[in-house]
Amino acid sequence: MTSPAKFRKDKEIIAEYETQVKEIRAQLVEQLKCLDQQCELRVQLLQDLQDFFRKKAEIEMDYSRNLEKLAERFLAKTRSTKDHQFKKEQNVLSPVNCWNLLLTQVKRESRDHATLSDLYLNNIIPRFAQISEDSGRLFKKSKEVGLQLQEDLMKVLNELYTVMKTYHMYNSDSINAESKLKEAEKQEEKQMGRGARQEERQTPRSPDTLASVRMDDKPVRRSSVKKIEKMKEKRQAKYTENKLKAIKARNEYLLALEATNCCVFKYYVHDLSDLIDCCDLGYHASLHRALRTYLSAEFNLETSKHGGLETIENAAENLEAQADKQRLMETYNIIFCPPIRFDFQSHMGDQMGYVCAQQPLQGELLQRCQQLQSRLSTLRIENEEVKKTMEATLQTIQDMVTIEDFDVTDCFHHSNSMESVKSTVSESFMSKPSLAKRRANQQETEQFYFTKLKEFLEGRNLITKLQAKHDLIQKTLGESQKTDYCLASGRRNSTARKQESAQVIPLIVESCIRFISRHGLHHEGIFRVSGSQVEVNDIKNAFERGEDPLAGDQNDHDMDSIAGVLKLYFRGLENALFPKEVFHELMACVSMENLQDRATHIHKVLLSLPSNTLVIMRYLFAFLNHLSHYSEDNMMDPYNLAICFGPTLMSVPEGHDQVSCQAHVNELIKTIIIHHESIFPGSRDLEGPVYERVGATEEYCDSPHSEPPLVDEPAPDTVLDNHNSDDEIV
Missing domain, CATH: 1.10.555.10 (Rho GTPase activation protein)
Known part of the structure; x- marks a missing residue:
């Protein structure tokens, strides 16, 4: 029977594991919340940009006085936001930096022009609306991938929990069997000792009488001893069986533990990074195009404003998804950093926290290592093909969103009359009949990319788990070779050691x-x-x-x-x-x-x-x-x-x-x-x-x-x- 102390110890181990998993689960929830906040901020940023340019187009005719009021309006809006601290932290991101520089630049604008007003209404604002729509769609798809990844991660944690409980159960059975075996050994010793004492207490008798008594007692003692020996053999077999089960269960637990830690690390270090990349897919490049459109109009309208606009141009050129991702993860490093590794929770009395490769398990582990190696080779080839397809699709999407169509210099080569401006704008990027077809192709390509991305991530998850088990088994099997190598290396040339x-x-x-x-x-x-x-x-x-x-x-x-x-x-x-x-x-x-x-x-x-x-x-x-x-x-x-x-x-x-x-x-x-x-x-x-x-x-x-x-x-x-x-x- 399991003692109360051992039972409490098991409960404490289980409670500690559940607490750690609970913390990870809370962290996963916070990650999605953070990405939701990013999406909301992005939508709000794009909406602000649309409102800004729409209002700016309306007040261009009122010249610099109303333009100054506009800048103050949006600056005040930024300062009075409810989530001011969150807004303040986002200032390190390149899109938000562009927005802030843009507001500063507005104070320097001083000329009204019909062409500029028309470009705001019919070119730049639709671009921001398109970016907002694309960002929302991509975020939704990215969130679906993120939820799937988190679900897979929790499955791995649940598998570890099951294996750990199995290990504790088998190890408890082994301890109980060992206790029963010791009890049988004590009974045997007690029986043997009792027989010896009885012979010593016998009163001296004649040889014939003494031989008769011994003949009568011998069958009784022999039967009792045989019975105890049989019980001992039975318990010895039971103990050996349970001990082997406990060792196998511990091996499975250690393998699952290593695989789980690798999966958790892979999720936090690689998957989250890829997920943020998906959320940002095309956003920075599209915003770059829209801002370059605005810059082209401003530079051609008024050369004297060139010095002030260079600041915004530099910010637009520095729109960088990777840098923003790094800043985001550094700002919220607590929720994006990997958790501590799961430690081996040894059962009471089990001090061997490593995979056992002794006989009769060595052959089994060797065979399993070879099977894992073969499986990994196949998976890597398959996943590499998926990765190549995914990267080619990603490049196609990047090509779609990096078209340099922001130059509107030709719009200023015509008369400033409204009729001429409208005829020019009608031939611009936003009015081309092929726009709908291009957007449909873009969305179809995005869908195919996310399909391949999910397939690639799932394959990488499986490879990570199997590779962790393979490496741990291979390391265990190579310990003896490592020992031989260390002994040999200890005898290397002393001159080389000095160098x-x-x-x-x-x-x-x-x-x-x-x-x-x-x-x-x-x-x-x-x-x-x-x-x-x-x-x-x-x-x-x-x-x-x-x-x-x-x-x-x-x-x-x-x-x-x-x-x-x-x-x-x-x-x-x-x-x-x-x-x-x-x-x-x-x-x-x-x-x-x-x-x-x-x-x-x-x-x-x-x-x-x-x-x-x-x-x-x-x-x-x-x-x-x-x-x-x-x-x-x-x-x-x-x-x-x-x-x-x-x-x-x-x-x-x-x-x-x-x-x-x-x-x-x-x-x-x-x-x-x-x-x-x-x-x-x-x-x-x-x-x-x-x-x-x-x-x-x-x-x-x-x-x-x-x-x-x-x-x-x-x-x-x-x-x-x-x-x-x-x-x-x-």
């Missing part, structure tokens, strides 16, 4: 710092201004291939992109450069008002870190200190550098106030930049490369890497192999 361990400063860090020290000390906004994401990725990929794209004296790279690569490297470390273990000790140092005392305490805390970590810190902060000396040119004093590097080098642990803690982190980084010489040990106390202050106009000496060095050249037996540096970082 590997000698590379303390990763190549990507050394090369980026060297490049910036040579060419970017005076670069304004270094580390603050974002570089080209394409170039950042190209440089990063080159380093990952073992190359050094910054070698030589060429200065053909964007300086902001180089700075972005350096920040990206430290931001991408699995563990931040400053470990979480010393977070509280370092934060305590910030409270010290005396800067020298603060630096001394920081020095003591950092001495507890590994030497290779200290070498990297010393190298980096010596460079940042050097860079701050040129703050009059680059505008990056220690405080500004700390703002850029604080979140990258030291993450705030969960459960802390992110805003206040980040301010303390920035203050700490600023202190280390200023007092780095007293905080970090010198070359005598800490062996390793040391950053040398080499200005942009100074010459470099030759280095073993055929590049200008920024470090002291080490002794011959500790030559750094920079090309293996990407793997040597704490």
Whole structure:
């Protein structure tokens, strides 16, 4: 029988799982609510734009005075919105930014023109109505896909719940069977002990009499012992059977657990991103076309307004779905971030939280791994074909919504009479007879795209689940091979080990710092201004291939992109450069008002870190200190550098106030930049490369890497192999 304590433990485990699932379910609901809010804001934004241009067309004849009133009207509407905080947060999105810039530009408009008024009424307003209709339709379809994905996710969670309960049930049966087996063993021992005591208590008798008594007692004891032995064998078989069932159930639970975690991660990291892409499909491009139509009319009507309109043009060019998606997910990161992984909830008495690959299960797992591999190969081929079809369809839709039909220069080549304007407008984009056919083709293509999208997402879901199970089984089966490999690798050549361990400063860090020290000390906004994401990725990929794209004296790279690569490297470390273990000790140092005392305490805390970590810190902060000396040119004093590097080098642990803690982190980084010489040990106390202050106009000496060095050249037996540096970082 299950004890009350074990029963309560089971209930607590189930309750904990249900609470976690409940939180995920609430998060899923909030995600759809957030997307609903986005749709409502978009519809409201488009409606505002239509009302705006309609009213603007009516008051064009009243010239600048009424135009100024119009701008104030819509600005006041924005300020007085009921959901002001939500509206304020949306200002970071590129469409909302365009709208705000447009209102500002209205104050600068000063001329009335019949052609401009006619274009507003018969071209721009219908475009916004079309965008609104398209956005609503696409959002509805996207929401259907989202609901299906969430339903599939909940099915996976329910499957995990069922497997977990089965595991607990079988494990409980195993424990009960083990208890009964122990009870039978005790009875056997008790019976054997009783027989021995009876023989000892027997009064000495004659040999004939004693033999007679023993002959009479022997059949009784033998029958009792055989009965107990038979019961013991039966219980032993039952225990073995139940134990095997429990192990199999645990394996299934662990496999389902891994698959569930992968599915949940895939949903939050990939599916949500794809879903937001679907909601934004064509919206930014269509809005870009409408705004470019307005800009074309304005530029041709009044050249003197060109300076003010350039601001709106830049905003229209920066309409970017991917950037808006990133801003949206960062603004509402709580509801879009993946939840914590599900942990293995071990049953009482079961401490083995991994898949068992011992006999007789090893052969079964091997066969299952091979079956999964075969199934995955087939699924990947099928899903890749679906993906190609989907991407081709998406490209077709993108081509439909990126037609450059916004130039209305020809409308201003005619007489300003109303008859001439109307005849010109009648030949415009919005009046072409083919419009209905084009829209029908667009909607049909959209429908086909969503069909393929659902098929692709469902296939990816299945691949994710099966791949998780396959990888876990394969990892389990390969543990013995891994052990053999580790033993063999432990006997590798000692010289090779020295060369590997000698590379303390990763190549990507050394090369980026060297490049910036040579060419970017005076670069304004270094580390603050974002570089080209394409170039950042190209440089990063080159380093990952073992190359050094910054070698030589060429200065053909964007300086902001180089700075972005350096920040990206430290931001991408699995563990931040400053470990979480010393977070509280370092934060305590910030409270010290005396800067020298603060630096001394920081020095003591950092001495507890590994030497290779200290070498990297010393190298980096010596460079940042050097860079701050040129703050009059680059505008990056220690405080500004700390703002850029604080979140990258030291993450705030969960459960802390992110805003206040980040301010303390920035203050700490600023202190280390200023007092780095007293905080970090010198070359005598800490062996390793040391950053040398080499200005942009100074010459470099030759280095073993055929590049200008920024470090002291080490002794011959500790030559750094920079090309293996990407793997040597704490």
